[in-house]
Amino acid sequence: xxxxxxxxxxxxxxxxxxxxxxxxxxxxxxxxxxxxxxxxxxxxxxxxxxxxxxxxxxxxxxxxxxxxxxxxxxxxxxxxxxxxxxxxxxxxxxxxxxxxxxxxxxxxxxxxxxxxxxxxxxxxxxxxxxxxxxxxxxxxxxxxxxxxxxxxxxxxxxxxxxxxxxxxxxxxxxxxxxxxxxxxxxxxxxxxxxxxxxxxxxxxxxxxxxxxxxxxxxxxxxxxxxxxxxxxxxxxxxxxxxxxxxxxxxxxxxxxxxxxxxxxxxxxxxxxxxxxxxxxxxxxxxxxxxxxxxxxxxxxxxxxxxxxxxxxxxxxxxxxxxxxxxxxxxxxxxxxxxxxxxxxxxxxxxxxxxxxxxxxxxxxxxxxxxxxxxxxxxxxxxxxxxxxxxxxxxxxxxxxxxxxxxxxxxxxxxxxxxxxxxxxxxxxxxxxxxxxxxxxxxxxxxxxxxxxxxxxxxxxxxxxxxx
Ligand SMILES: Nc1ncnc2c1ncn2[C@@H]1O[C@H](COP(=O)(O)OP(=O)(O)OP(=O)(O)O)[C@@H](O)[C@H]1O
Ligand SMILES: [Mg+2]
Numbered sequence: 039x040x041x042x043x044x045x046x047x048x049x050x051x052x053x054x055x056x057x058x059x060x061x062x063x064x065x066x067x068x069x070x071x072x073x074x075x076x077x078x079x080x081x082x083x084x085x086x087x088x089x090x091x092x093x094x095x096x097x098x099x100x101x102x103x104x105x106x107x108x109x110x111x112x113x114x115x116x117x118x119x120x121x122x123x124x125x126x127x128x129x130x131x132x133x134x135x136x137x138x139x140x141x142x143x144x145x146x147x148x149x150x151x152x153x154x155x156x157x158x159x160x161x162x163x164x165x166x167x168x169x170x171x172x173x174x175x176x177x178x179x180x181x182x183x184x185x186x187x188x189x190x191x192x193x194x195x196x197x198x199x200x201x202x203x204x205x206x207x208x209x210x211x212x213x214x215x216x217x218x219x220x221x222x223x224x225x226x227x228x229x230x231x232x233x234x235x236x237x238x239x240x241x242x243x244x245x246x247x248x249x250x251x252x253x254x255x256x257x258x259x260x261x262x263x264x265x266x267x268x269x270x271x272x273x274x275x276x277x278x279x280x281x282x283x284x285x286x287x288x289x290x291x292x293x294x295x296x297x298x299x300x301x302x303x304x305x306x307x308x309x310x311x312x313x314x315x316x317x318x319x320x321x322x323x324x325x326x327x328x329x330x331x332x333x334x335x336x337x338x339x340x341x342x343x344x345x346x347x348x349x350x351x352x353x354x355x356x357x358x359x360x361x362x363x364x365x366x367x368x369x370x371x372x373x374x375x376x377x378x379x380x381x382x383x384x385x386x387x388x389x390x391x392x393x394x395x396x397x398x399x400x401x402x403x404x405x406x407x408x409x410x411x412x413x414x415x416x417x418x419x420x421x422x423x424x425x426x427x428x429x430x431x432x433x434x435x436x437x438x439x440x441x442x443x444x445x446x447x448x449x450x451x452x453x454x455x456x457x458x459x460x461x462x463x464x465x466x467x468x469x470x471x472x473x474x475x476x477x478x479x480x481x482x483x484x485x486x487x488x489x490x491x492x493x494x495x496x497x498x499x500x501x502x503x504x505x
Contacts, residue, residue, distance in 0.1 A: 044069065044163075046070050047072070047088045049075075050093070068155070071086065075097060076097055076099055083109060088116070089162040091116065091117070091118045093105060095126060110136065115165065117139040119140045120138045122144065123143075160386060185364050186361050190357060198225055199228070201348050204229075207347045210350050211352065215355075219281070222281045222323055231277065236275075238280075239271045255273055264308075278318070287326075355404065359393045362392050366404070369404065370384070373409050381415055387421070460492070464478075471503075473503035
């Protein structure tokens with residue numbers, strides 16, 4: 039399938055401007071339509087699908103501001119660049135307030151015009167992508183708000199589907215912040231027990247002395263301070279699921295008791311005599327390496343085997359970077375109310391930076407970053423400035439390996455370094471653009487000729503980057 043070229047509409051009663059600008063934009067690879075007066079333009083806008091409209095501010099029949107309002111009423115998302123005559127900056131500001139994307143002051147240089155159009159086209163493409171993702175979001179939240187489109191997560195969902203309906207014990211493994219708790223809920227709410235309680239207990243948050251009574255309950259007078267009978271989490275979860283979070287942090291003494299309960303499927307409250315049948319589906323999670331803990335005698339082997347019936351590994355975010363745009367959109371939606379300011383989305387460079395970052399704290403780290411960015415945002419589009427500095431740096435610094443021939447004369451050495459860096463840079467952009475040279479030119483902000491020349495200079499095979 040050939041990719042649709044970007045469509046631009048030029049609306050201006052000045053024929054010379056129309057002709058010159060059309061030629062300029064066509065040379066740059068855009069498909070251009072023109073209209074000489076607002077009525078004709080509105081007709082074309084309704085029929086066509088323009089990425090960007092370049093419109094004059096002063097026209098006969100309708101002024102540019104009225105024209106803009108007409109467009110925005112019909113198509114609120116339409117990107118419009120207003121072209122103003124010299125000295126009408128005030129009106130240009132008014133146009134921006136009414137939703138124009140940008141403005142140009144005549145006479146303007148070709149470069150300025152091309153840059154502004156290109157920026158608007160990028161914004162258009164970005165908005166399109168977001169719309170697509172939003173639609174996808176609606177269909178992918180089947181699993182209790184777990185958002186994902188990556189192959190690795192599809193594998194996870196397959197496992198969830200296989201196991202959810204059964205009563206099998208599930209062990210969810212994954213680094214911190216990968217969504218273990220979310221997954222545990224998804225398993226419960228996709229099981230036949232979904233109308234029964236989902237009870238969770240964070241084993242690392244409860245002091246050892248209280249953990250047992252939290253899990254199994256106690257009778258009045260079972261120990262000093264036990265002045266009332268108390269139901270444990272196991273009992274609470276009867277008929278439903280019990281989520282033992284951070285299971286790797288359970289002390290050995292409690293491990294022994296837990297094992298017994300799992301073997302007998304019965305609990306006895308501390309200080310009690312009678313046993314209670316505990317029909318409970320168990321889901322456990324940990325970010326620790328339980329096998330290693332078994333080897334180090336920190337975790338009982340028999341308990342490990344009881345829990346490790348059906349392990350599900352949640353991949354770290356850095357191994358499913360393609361989930362980031364969707365997750366970012368979802369998390370923005372989730373925390374939008376943190377600010378009163380309307381926030382529309384992220385600039386393409388922010389998404390790019392996010393996809394080049396090593397997310398040690400996984401989705402939780404991404405979520406925190408987005409919350410901070412929402413609070414800091416100075417405009418409707420979250421931009422790079424709102425990212426933490428470390429991330430901006432990690433993104434902007436391309437690693438350059440120095441050639442080993444350090445004994446070359448300075449000039450030659452620098453040439454070689456530059457050459458290597460350029461080749462790496464090109465390869466990376468080609469990879470990102472899947473070999474689409476128009477996109478490469480756009481990302482590099484140079485013309486296609488330069489791209490061809492550079493590719494040839496470095497003997498890069500573009501085919502290798504096409505999918
Ligand atoms: N795939 C996802 N889609 C949407 N939100 C997610 C996803 N994965 C994680 N989150 C969100 O990220 C945050 C962290 O997720 P969660 O608490 O489930 O992780 P965890 O693996 O249990 O972390 P920890 O090991 O630190 O307890 C939560 O706010 C959760 O809603
Ligand atoms: Mg957790």
